[in-house]
Amino acid sequence: MPINKLMASVLFMGLLVQAIPGGAQNDDLRIWKEFVADLQAGKMDHPSRIRPYYPEFQGPMQGYLEQLRAGIAWDKLKSDPEVFRVGSQIHYVVALPSVGDERELSAPFCFTFLVENGRWYFQHMETIMIRMDKLGPLPATSFPDVPAERKAWMREEIEISDQVRLFAFLAKDKGKDFAFSWFRDGAGYALAARTWVPFVRPERAFVLYLCWEFAHRRENPVTLEKLTDSEALVRITPRWFELYERAAHLKPQITPEDHRRLFETIWHDRANNAGWGLAISYEGEACLFRLTRPNR
The missing domain is CATH 3.30.1380 (Muramoyl-pentapeptide Carboxypeptidase; domain 2)
Incomplete structure (x- = not known):
């Protein structure tokens, strides 16, 4: 295949792949905005809203959400998160402005949600992320690092x-x-x-x-x-x-x-x-x- 046709095909496929998740991404952002609204309103404190990786994480995760609710400067929370969908999970990477100053709360956070039967559940919150989504082409001899x-x-x-x-x-x-x-x-x-x-x-x-x-x-x-x-x-x-x-x-x-x-x-x-x-x-x-x- 001539190189110009190959590049055109790649470009077309790239546009097609980006077009497919557009609606899904909008739905994912809707879930994030619902979570933010519910957290701000104090509606995330019920155990039924949380599906942690292990049952013993239920209490700690509820506690972390309460700390976040009190610590976020809600009027400064304006930017949308990065969104990654992996199977039935959605991961949101976002910086959170803190109350009282211009600093961010251990930015960035990764919030993980589980989606089942059309309903979403908060699952996990993490500040350690190895950005392997930024790994270059193989064979690779260097890998994304953390501070x-x-x-x-x-x-x-x-x-x-x-x-x-x-x-x-x-x-x-x-x-x-x-x-x-x-x-x-x-x-x-x-x-x-x-x-x-x-x-x-x-x-x-x-x-x-x-x-x-x-x-x-x-x-x-x-x-x-x-x-x-x-x-x-x-x-x-x-x-x-x-x-x-x-x-x-x-x-x-x-x-x-x-x-x-x-x-x-x-x-x-x-x-x-x-x-x-x-x-x-x-x-x-x-x-x-x-x-x-x-x-x-």
Whole structure:
């Protein structure tokens, strides 16, 4: 086929493909606008309006919708979302303006709806999206990425989810005392600090390694405020607690009290194995590690 006819055919087919979903896309936008109106009016709080991926997500998803309802600057919500239909699901990608300033609420969000028998149901809400819809032609050697901060969140969500799942399994099978003791990995952590930071005394190496790990491996805000041979003060804003509030799958597996106790158990054991006593306190989102040793 001559190249000009081939290009004309491709163009025609492209126009045809775009023309087919036009009506469907209008219907998809209608669903989005109905959702926005119902959310604003407080009509999304009934469980029958939500069909989550798993039943245990029902409560968290209702809570997230209530937070959104209170946090969205409705008068600034003007743009239509990107729309992706996948089988019986519709995904809407949209930035949401927040109340009180011009910033956006963790933009962009991906809202997922399930359509069954002509009715739509809210299913999921997510702020992590890997835009593989933008993948180039094959063979591909590079792939769409996400911002570094989002990847750091993903790494910690995977790690903490594994820890919580294991804790829940052990607590059910062996009891909570056994489950907490399983996570006392202080001997190995103290050895890692001593061998990976070999240029200072072991007790200082522990504090410095702790700061390095939070800053670079976990990418959490951390400030070393004081360090002597007998005392150290480290201020951290760990994702550990924010993840619990934002990740729907954690709350059904562990109580907030046990989630905090697990965090503190891990760090008390690590500090003790490095020869430090540790007192943990909280100031808003910040976590303060006060480490002390006998005067030498």
